Amino acid sequence: MGGLLFYDWSTLPFVILVLVLSFTIHEFAHAYSAYKLGDSTAYQFGRVSLNPMVHLDLFGTIMLLIAGIGWAKPVPVNRGNFKRPRLMGIIVTAAGPLSNLILAFISIFVFVLFQKYGWLKGMSVGSSDAIVLFLQLMITINLRLFLFNLIPIPPLDGYRIIQDVVNLKYSESLIKFEQWASVIFLLVVFIGPLRRVTLDPYLGLIFDIADFLSKPISWMLGM
Template identity: 70%
Template sequence: MQGLLFNDWNTLPFIILALVISFTIHEFAHAYSAYKFGDPTAYQMGRVSLNPMVHLDLFGSIVMLLAGIGWAKPVPVNRNNFKNPRLMGIIVTAAGPLSNLILAFLCVFLYVLVQQQGWQGTMSKGSSDAIDQFFIRMIITNLSLFLFNLIPIPPLDGYRILQDILPLRANMRLQRFEQWAFIVFLLILYIRPLRQITLDPYFMLIDDIINWMYRPIAAMLGV
């Protein structure tokens, strides 16, 4: 793993833009769904917003630039305000990763549409390359966030979903390993041989998801 600053400087602006948009949509989805299900906590804190500044975490952004893994500000949720805390909790938690999946699908659609219509042929090479970079980075970033957040390791969304699905007794047993789970995850993330047999194959699913998205879009647009 390496930080964003180690990337090609020509692509760095597109990577940062994609991350800002994707993080913002992800956290907004958590906040908006919680508000709609009856919890005003995030709304009262100004988090039901598409303004990136209310969602981005300064330290998390710096770590992203330096180490290649970062985070946004977590959305505060009071599940006691939900009529069905466990079910609504699952939906609110899943809203973040699902928003990234939907955004990736939308970007695939728009990218195929732009290519199908031949609009890039009327642009300069610089503008055409910028469009390519923007859509490619948006698609890869959002699918990466979708898969990453589904990993059942605290404090990721996948872990919170798992907590809500499991019976209470199993949940209590799971909590005993919380303090070690993230350490194990970091070891897997930064020890290359471990990453090659775990996370790398998992994130190779990105190509399969893109192909899965492309087929119905191509059929719809007659590509």
């Protein structure tokens, strides 16, 4: 860590670049899928865009830099515009985390290609180190975003999926849970002992996921 920051100062420019790309594509995936499934709300708000400025949330970005977890601006979705509101709502919500998983997979694929064909050997040390660092951050940050967004606490995607999955008769219980959700979230993030036995082991699964994703890629490339 770099003092108050979760990441080292030396890697901060790369971290910011990866965050901008990852957050932008995550929110674009929500907005685009909603638009294609019949809800133009996000389109009307200018969110069906790859312009980072319409997606980034200042506090959510600061939280990711400080605590290692964060978020962008939620995409407005009107499920009433869908033909099958609950099913399509789940699809739209899942599109965001899945986009991060796809970005991680692509980054692993590129990283393995560099290893197989030795493309880094002909570069300067500075250039090769920069490429490796960028790809490593693309993998780890996107897998962290994938896992983090699946946590069933509002306003994360995991909670929205739960809302669409559970029976409507449980909606009142979910509303009561929302009142305590932010408190639970802050306690888990900032109380060290609590985080070490809950959030950190869960986010530590990124290494298992990265290994799982790399195996078929290595097999395809004959490594």
